[in-house]
Amino acid sequence: MSISSSSSAFLAPPHTSSRQEYVRLQAKSIGVYRCIARPEEEKTGYKTKVSRNANLSKLQAGYLFPEVARKKAAHLLKYPDAHVISLGIGDTTEPIPEVITSAMVKRTYGLSTLEGYSGYGPGQGEMPLRAAIASTFYRDLGIEEDDIFVSDGAKCDISRLQVVFGSNVTMAVQDPSYPAYVDSSVIMGQTGKFQKDVERYENIEYMRCSPENSFFPDLSTVARTDIIFFCSPNNPTGASATRDQLTQLVQFAKKNGSIIVFDSAYAMYMSDDNPRSIFEIVGAKEVAIETASFSKYAGFTGVRLGWTVVPKELLFSDGFSVARDFNRIVCTCFNGASNISQAGGFACLSPEGLEAMHEVVSFYKENTDIIVKTFTSLGFNVYGGKNAPYVWVHFPGRSSWDVFGEILEKTHVVTTPGSGFGPGGEGFIRVSAFGHRGNILEACKRFKQLYN
Amino acid sequence: MSISSSSSAFLAPPHTSSRQEYVRLQAKSIGVYRCIARPEEEKTGYKTKVSRNANLSKLQAGYLFPEVARKKAAHLLKYPDAHVISLGIGDTTEPIPEVITSAMVKRTYGLSTLEGYSGYGPGQGEMPLRAAIASTFYRDLGIEEDDIFVSDGAKCDISRLQVVFGSNVTMAVQDPSYPAYVDSSVIMGQTGKFQKDVERYENIEYMRCSPENSFFPDLSTVARTDIIFFCSPNNPTGASATRDQLTQLVQFAKKNGSIIVFDSAYAMYMSDDNPRSIFEIVGAKEVAIETASFSKYAGFTGVRLGWTVVPKELLFSDGFSVARDFNRIVCTCFNGASNISQAGGFACLSPEGLEAMHEVVSFYKENTDIIVKTFTSLGFNVYGGKNAPYVWVHFPGRSSWDVFGEILEKTHVVTTPGSGFGPGGEGFIRVSAFGHRGNILEACKRFKQLYN
Incomplete structure (x- = not known):
C-alpha cells in the first residue's frame, strides 16, 4: 500500500539541517513566482525598440497559483519554524502506484537499448495510448482513437486551443472558474481591458455559478459567444452538472453555433451518476471539445500527461475541420x-492501473469528506466535495483574500482565495483535498481551533 | 557500448509477421499527418458559427516534417518490401547512454515512495537543473540560473516566445531555416499572405544564406525587424557563424533595437572554434534570447527536454522585462x-553524462563524415557537416522536391527537400546524419549507384 494511510505520520517540514536552505529556496522563489512587475521595477538600461505585447499588459495579476505560492513563501520567511500545510494549489501528494511507475521504468531502460529506443513520436501521441484512452473513457460514445490528442497536460492544451481559435473569437466562462481559461483568452487578445469596478475583462461573458443557481448558469441570460469553457466536476466549486443540465448546455451551443471546451479533469472523482464526458450528450460531437488529464488520477502532476478530444464532426462556419487545425x-x-x-x-x-487509480482517487475522496465534515460542523455553508477533490466554503460578506490571509496567519494552512477564480468566487475559499492524511487531519484540527 | 558500431547490422525493416500491420499503421498515419484539408474535404454536416482563424488559413502546406513522413508512408505502401532508410526528419536513432537512463529510472522509482514523490514542479524547471545548465553552458558569460527556463523542447519554446511577442511584431529569418520560425509567425498573425510567385510570406524579412555569402546574410541589405531568428550551427545548411559574424549580428540588432532569438540546438556538434552561445558576444544579453535542447545530444527527441535563456538585461521599448513576460x-x-x-x-x-553525450555526438559526426565524403566523391558541391549533423547537397537548377522524389523512388532513402526550409533552399537536399551506422553506409552505397 503506497498511499499514506490515516495512521502514517504527516509529512513534517524539512529537518533542521536543511531548513535554512529550504527557507532560502522558498525566498528565492518569491522573485521567480512574481509574474507582474511593479512600475518602479522597470529597468533603466538599454532598451530594445520592440513594443511589449499589449495583451500581456492587460493581465492584472500573476497567474493565481504562483501568487498563492509566493504568499506561502513569504509566510515561511516570516515564520521559519511553522509547519505550513498546503491545501492551496491542488497539488497531488501521494506516491504513484507501482504498477504505473514499473511501466515507465521498463520504457526508460528500453531507451538504452537498440530495440527499445525511440526518438520523435507522433505529436498527437502514440497510437496504442490514443486507442486505450478512446476505449477506456469513451467506449460506445463514437469517439475514435484518431479523435484523441495526447498532450503534456490539460492546461497546455487549453493554450494550444486558444492559439487555434485566435484573437477574433468571443468566449464565455463559468464564474468562478479555473483561471487558465480567462488568462489564456487575455493573452490571445480576445478580451478588452480589465474593468476594476466589476473585476472583469471586457468582452468575456461571465456565467455566474453560485449556490442560488446550484452552480449551473441561467443560460437564458447568457449572451452568445463563439467559445464556451465549461468545467464539470467544477474547479473550484466542486459542482457536477447533471445530464439534464449538460443537455441544456449542448442545445444552447447548438442554437448559437458555439464550441464548448469541456474540461473533465476531475471526472473520476464523481460520486453522483452525472455524465463523465460531454460526449455522453447526444449531439455533443458537433459542438464540443473535451480536455482531460492523468494528473489527479495517477499523481501525474509532475510527470505531465493529458489529452484532448476533438471530434471529426466539429466544424468551423466554413466547414473546415477544427481537428485539422488543432x-x-x-x-x-x-x-x-x-x-x-x-x-x-x-x-x-x-x-x-485502473484499479490503482481508483484507489488514489478514493484516498483523496476520504480527505474531502474529512474537510467537508469539519467546515460543516463549524456551521459554514460548504459546497463541492462530493464529486471533486475541492471543498468550497462560504464566508459571506468577507473578502476571499482576507480570509485566505487570516487562515494562513493563524493556522499556517495555505488555501486558495475564491476571488482568484473570478468575481463570482468572492466570499469563498477553496480547500484542496490533496494532502497526506496526517496533514489533512492536522489542518482540520487547526480550522476547528480558529473557527470554533 | 550502447551505440551501434559500424559492424552492427543495420536496422532491418519489420519482419514479415508484423509487416502487414506495419504497413497498415503507416497508411493510417497518412491521414493523421496531412495537416491541410483539400477543398473537397470540407464537411457538409452541422457547422458551428465560429469563424476559422484567418491566420491558420494562410499556412500553405502541412508542417514540413509531417509532410515528409506522409510521403515516406505513401512510398512504403507502394513498395511494401523495400528497406526504406530515413535520413529525413533528423530523428535520433542511437540508445540513450545508461548513465542518463539510470538517473531517470531512479527518479521514477522514487515517485512511488513518500520521500521521492513530487507533484507540480516550478514551471520554469527545477532549480538544480537550471543551475547546472547555467554553469555547464554559460560559465563566465554572466548567465545565471534564474535566466534559464527549462522546457519540453526548443520547438515548443519557439511557439511560447511567439505568444509573448504577439501579432504586432515583425520578424526576420535566415533563408533557408527551420520551418517552425516562419510557421509560428504565420500562426500568430505576424505575417501577410503567402505570395506564390516568390514563395514567401508578406511581412517576413528573408535573409538569404547561400554558398555565395558563405551562409551569412549581408546585413547591409536586411531591413529592420523586431525579431530576428538566427540558428547556428544552422539547420538545414550546417553552417556555423564565426565570432566576427555574430558580433556583426549583435551590433545590427543593437542598432535596430531588435531581439535575436538564437537557436543553438546543435552547438555541441561544432568542430570549428566558433561561439557555442550568442552570449559569448559582448552586449548580447541586451538583445538576445537563446533556445537549446537535449534532443540531439542525448537522444532526447522522445524524452522531451530543452531550455531557453532570457537574460534579465533584455527589455522591451517601455523598459519592461522580456523575461518577466516569458x-x-x-x-x-x-x-x-x-x-x-x-x-x-x-x-x-x-x-x-557529459562524456556520454560527447560520445553520442561523435558517433553522429562520424556518420556526417561518411555522407559528406560520399557526395563529394560523386562531384556534388556539399556544405555543412563539419559543425552540424546535417549535410546540405547542391543540385543546381533542379527542384528540391523532384530530387527528394528521385532519391526516394530510386534508392528508398528519405531525405528532406531544401525548399521546405524556404525559397533559399531550392535546389538543395538536406541529408541527416542521424542513423544507425549500417543504414548510413547502405544509403551512401545507394547514392553512389544512383549518381555515379
Missing part, C-alpha cells in the same frame, strides 16, 4: 508528450 | 517539463 498546431507548436510519460499513461489504463 | 507565459500556458525528463537532463550534465 492537429496543425500540435504539429507545429508541440512535439508530443514524453515517451516515458506515455508509457505510464498506457499502464494507467490496464486493469491493474 | 515567465508569465510559462506560468499560464505550460506546467513544466516532466520531472523524469528533468532528472535525465540533470544526469546529462554530470561529468559522466
